[in-house]
Amino acid sequence: MDASALKVGGYTAFSATDYPDQLSAVVFVQGCPWRCGYCHNPHLQQRTGASPLAWEDLCATLQKRAGLLDAVVFSGGEATIDPALGEAMAQVRAMGFKIGLHTACIYPARLRSVLPLVDWVGFDVKAPFSRYAGITGIANSGDPARACVEAILASGVAYECRSTVHPVLLPEESVLEMAGQLAAMGVENYVLQPFRSTGCNDDSLIASAASAGEYPPAALEQQLAPLFKRFSVRRHH
Structure with a gap:
């Protein structure tokens, strides 16, 4: 599909955090x-x-920034929902940018099709695969998620696997189960991201997280760390 069909909902001109150790723009x-x-x-x-934003106009902007930025990251929403993603990535790569991708691991076939164009992928795993519906609201959503994780690991592309943890949505036993599944699959780089209220529309989640205090607790972190080559908790204060 022609890249001009890409539906762009927003654009960040500069980011030092969306692609590790690279200065990037985010689409x-x-x-x-x-x-x-x-x-x-x-x-x-x-x-x-x-x-909302014309891809052709955004491309013209990116072309002017070639040589000033290292990479362009495609995020969302869910970037792999768009049939024009591959063409858009190829167009940006031709400008000399590295390509980053943020994905929630929803569309295995489309993810496989664009992975050869990607230099780094940050992917979310939301729960033990059998319990995904409790987070996403969609039955059997853990099945495509597992398939996407397998595809990313098989591709050899550089990655970061991360999970947002909320004490009600993902109690400690679920975090341990999820981490064990990922380690068994071969995930080596894993990050926990404690829930943040910023942008969240669910007042009950905000209240329950606030009443629970700091999560995950240090004891849980100590159990998880030996499972992975690289493990960290990314707290935002």
């Missing part, structure tokens, strides 16, 4: 079929009839 693609309560970008869940 936010519209659309996500899942409805995670802690979503920070709920305004990007719907796909509108027309793209």
